[in-house]
Amino acid sequence: MYTSELVYQAVTCHASRIRMIRGFAALCAAVVLMTASCKTDKECRESCFCSLRGACAAKGNECKATEKEHCLESQVCATMGHCTPQDGKCVAASDTDCQRSELCTKAGRCTMKAGRCTR
Numbered sequence: 001m002y003t004s005e006l007v008y009q010a011v012t013c014h015a016s017r018i019r020m021i022r023g024f025a026a027l028c029a030a031v032v033l034m035t036a037s038c039k040t041d042k043e044c045r046e047s048c049f050c051s052l053r054g055a056c057a058a059k060g061n062e063c064k065a066t067e068k069e070h071c072l073e074s075q076v077c078a079t080m081g082h083c084t085p086q087d088g089k090c091v092a093a094s095d096t097d098c099q100r101s102e103l104c105t106k107a108g109r110c111t112m113k114a115g116r117c118t119r
Contacts, residue, residue: 044064051075054071054077057070077097081103092112098117
């Protein structure tokens, strides 16, 4: 296979994986909205928002990302480089965050610019 074909396959596979994670997050959000809000840290830690988005702490009846370790252990860190808590969400805040992610290892997007991992 030519290098360009391999890169295309890797990027296509990665885009498919991101769509799958976003779909799962949307499903998770729907389930959470249909049930009671998370009122305690324990409820947040046990929810899918913690493992997917690092939102493991209860703040105002919502699960929010407040600690670096929660973001580092989340799917959004592993896949998209969103490894730093900021305003209740995990975000890409540095090149180091991006370099931890599959976006870097599989698609070469290892530099943080304007809150996103880019080339």
